[in-house]
Amino acid sequence: MEKLAIHGGTPVRSKPWVSKYMGSEELGVEEKARVLRVLKKKRIFRYLPSGLETSEASALEEEYKSFLGTNYALAVNSGTSALICALVAAGVGPGHEVIIPAYTWVATAAAAAVLGAVPILAEVDSSLTLDPADLEAKITSRTKAVVVVHMRGISAAMDEIMAVANKHDLMVIEDAAQANGGTYGGRRLGSIGHLGCFSLQQSKVIAAGEGGMVVTDSEEMWQRAVLYHDGAGYQFRFVERKIPAFPGQNYRLTELQAALSLGQLEKMPAILARTRENKRKLVERLKEQQKIELSPVFGTERDLGVSLIFYVENEEKARLTAQALTAEGIPAFQVYDSQANDQHIYVNWEFLMAKRDAWGGSFPWSLLEGDGVEYSKDSCPKTLGLLGRAVQIHLNHLVSDADLQDVEAAINKVAFHLL
Numbered sequence: 284m285e286k287l288a289i290h291g292g293t294p295v296r297s298k299p300w301v302s303k304y305m306g307s308e309e310l311g312v313e314e315k316a317r318v319l320r321v322l323k324k325k326r327i328f329r330y331l332p333s334g335l336e337t338s339e340a341s342a343l344e345e346e347y348k349s350f351l352g353t354n355y356a357l358a359v360n361s362g363t364s365a366l367i368c369a370l371v372a373a374g375v376g377p378g379h380e381v382i383i384p385a386y387t388w389v390a391t392a393a394a395a396a397v398l399g400a401v402p403i404l405a406e407v408d409s410s411l412t413l414d415p416a417d418l419e420a421k422i423t424s425r426t427k428a429v430v431v432v433h434m435r436g437i438s439a440a441m442d443e444i445m446a447v448a449n450k451h452d453l454m455v456i457e458d459a460a461q462a463n464g465g466t467y468g469g470r471r472l473g474s475i476g477h478l479g480c481f482s483l484q485q486s487k488v489i490a491a492g493e494g495g496m497v498v499t500d501s502e503e504m505w506q507r508a509v510l511y512h513d514g515a516g517y518q519f520r521f522v523e524r525k526i527p528a529f530p531g532q533n534y535r536l537t538e539l540q541a542a543l544s545l546g547q548l549e550k551m552p553a554i555l556a557r558t559r560e561n562k563r564k565l566v567e568r569l570k571e572q573q574k575i576e577l578s579p580v581f582g583t584e585r586d587l588g589v590s591l592i593f594y595v596e597n598e599e600k601a602r603l604t605a606q607a608l609t610a611e612g613i614p615a616f617q618v619y620d621s622q623a624n625d626q627h628i629y630v631n632w633e634f635l636m637a638k639r640d641a642w643g644g645s646f647p648w649s650l651l652e653g654d655g656v657e658y659s660k661d662s663c664p665k666t667l668g669l670l671g672r673a674v675q676i677h678l679n680h681l682v683s684d685a686d687l688q689d690v691e692a693a694i695n696k697v698a699f700h701l702l
Contacts, residue, residue, distance in 0.1 A: 284699045288610040295693040296612025301686060303677035305558075305589065306483075306490030309550055310543070317542040327538045330513075339541035344496070347481075350548050351474045353498040355505035358541060359512050362460045362482025364534035365495035366394035369478040370428065371511040372497070372504035373454035375400050378650045379427035382453075384413040385663035386670060387432040389626040391458060392635050399647040400427065401656055404629055406665045409578040410585070411592065411673075412439035414665075419447045425651070428454035433462035433472050435675070436558075436587030437580060441467045441475045448476075456480065460495075463488040464551045465587050473498055478508075483544055488551060488589070491543040494536055555587055557680040561687060562588025565678075568691050569593065574702035575694065591676045591690065592618065595702055598671035603701050605674050611693040614677070619670030628670060630660050 286292035302308055321327060321339060329340045344356040359365050375381055377399030383391045385404045392402040403426070406417040411434045418429060429448060431439045441457075448455045455476030459465065463481050465472040473479025478501075481487075483494030497508050506526050510516065514531035516524075566582030569575065576594040580586060595601050601617045608615035624631050634640075636658050638648040648656060660667070676690060 284696055287607050287697065287700050288612075289607050290700075294610060294612045295696060296689045298612070300612070300614050300677075301679060301681045303679065304486060304490070305488050305554060305679045306547060307485050308679070308681065309547070309554065310490070313546050314543050317545050318539060321538050321542045329535060329538055329541075339538045339545060340536050343536075343541045343544050346545065346548050347496050347498060351471045351479070351498055353474050353479070354500045355498065355502065357497040357505060357508050357512060358536040359495045359497060359534040360536050360540070361493050361534070362458075362480060362484060362487075362495040363390040363394060364512065364532075365480035365482070365497045366390060366430070366456070366458060367398065367532075368497050368508040368512050368534060369456045369480050369499075370394055370398055370400065370430075372478055372499065372501075372508040373428050373456060374507075375427050375454070377647055378425065380423060380425040380656075382418055382421050382426060382429040384430075384432050384434070385629040385666040386411055386434060386627060387430075387458065388460070389632050391430050391432060392629070392632055395430070396634070396640075396647060399650070401425075401647055401651055402635060403656070404658065404662050406663045407434070407669065408440075408665075409594070409669060410437050410439070410580045411435055411578075411669070412437055413444060415440050415443035415447055417665075418444060419451075422447075422451050422453070426451065426453060428456060430456045430458055431476060432458040432460075433465060435592060436462050436465060436589035438462060438465050438467040438472055438585040441470075445475065454478075460484075460487060461589070462587055464555050466584060468584075474500075477501065478504060483540070488554065488587075489544060489547040491540045494540045494544060554680045558588035558678060558682075559586070560588070561678060561680075561682050562586055562591065564684075565591060565687050565690060568687070569694065572695060572698055574698040588678060590678055592673050593694075594669070594672050595674060596672065600702060601672045601674050604697055607697040607701060608674070608676070608693050611696060613690055613693045615674055617671070618673035618675050619667055621671075628667075629658070629663060630667070 288294040347356040379400040381395040408414040457476040459472040460482035481496040483491040511531040512534040640646040
């Protein structure tokens with residue numbers, strides 16, 4: 284085997300790797316026409332008193348309801364806003380605890396904390412999603428909800444999680460920001476729990492730069508989310524309000540963002556068919572490589588195929604493997620690098636580790652003073668252990684079979700020399 288590129292050898296690949304983005308790579312004439320249509324109408328705010336039937340945001344909500352099979356949908360201005368509105372809809376507030384995975388974007392923890400709820404960290408398993416056993420172990424009398432995050436395009440074990448939640452009467456909020464279009468047992472992610480949340484940020488499967496969506500089958504929870512996303516109410520969406528009024532924020536989606544997103548759901552099945560097939564072929568090829576470990580869920584229905592993650596023996600070997608693969612022309616990174624500040628990993632959530640609010644105090648943790656909710660690097664050792672020895676390579680629908688062959692060749696080469 285030729286020597287590694289980091290040791291002066293010839294790289295496996297010399298041409299640039301494919302873009303890590305997906306939805307934004309597909310923006311084209313259809314999206315341009317929709318945006319220009321909004322500009323021509325000169326209607327860039329959803330709630331003008333006339334022309335409601337032509338609202339782009341309303342049309343986008345209808346697309347999501349149809350795609351997911353849910354009764355209600357609410358377009359908002361970000362995935363974080365979607366999480367906050369969903370938590371409010373679920374009745375989460377001051378003094379409650381919300382269980383979240385220790386591996387997720389920082390917004391999952393922040394969304395709970397800004398509402399006065401205390402985030403409780405739970406371990407992930409080899410799928411990199413919430414471990415159902417640790418979820419149950421973290422439930423207390425104050426637990427109100429669990430946010431289930433489908434990380435890196437991998438769906439969480441929803442049957443087991445829903446069983447735990449139903450047993451303990453918990454609200455389940457699915458964060459499908461990184462897994463839009465995914466399924467579990469034939470059901471669309473976001474439609475399995477009590478509420479589902481999506482993001483339209485640029486790195487997502489469907490992109491509008493920023494934006495989000497909340498879905499649910501509950502009219503009451505939908506109305507609570509609507510009230511919170513628009514403090515003015517705007518005649519409550521021009522339907523009958525069945526809940527008492529309460530103060531809200533402004534998380535409304537603009538007509539331009541909605542127009543940019545419209546129609547992209549139609550493209551998604553074809554995009555994801557390619558990512559799934561690429562991942563399936565890659566996993567099948569790499570099963571012969573005995574020096575790396577793959578989770579049993581990788582390459583299955585639970586996997587959208589938007590990234591390749593594999594495990595090596597330890598953290599040091601993961602760091603060296605990522606460096607060596609990058610030198611071979613396949614950009615890779617160690618999922619948990621203790622020298623980095625990746626905001627997907629709980630130890631880097633500075634406000635959480637310090638239990639600090641925006642005003643220098645300790646709200647909401649001060650509400651539970653004396654009850655011993657503490658955070659440290661050792662809060663979720665299983666999660667850090669997994670992430671420390673995990674190596675990730677971004678994939679997307681633009682990856683060709685030749686690209687997959689380069690990935691396989693680079694991994695085998697690095698494994699031969701380093702693992």
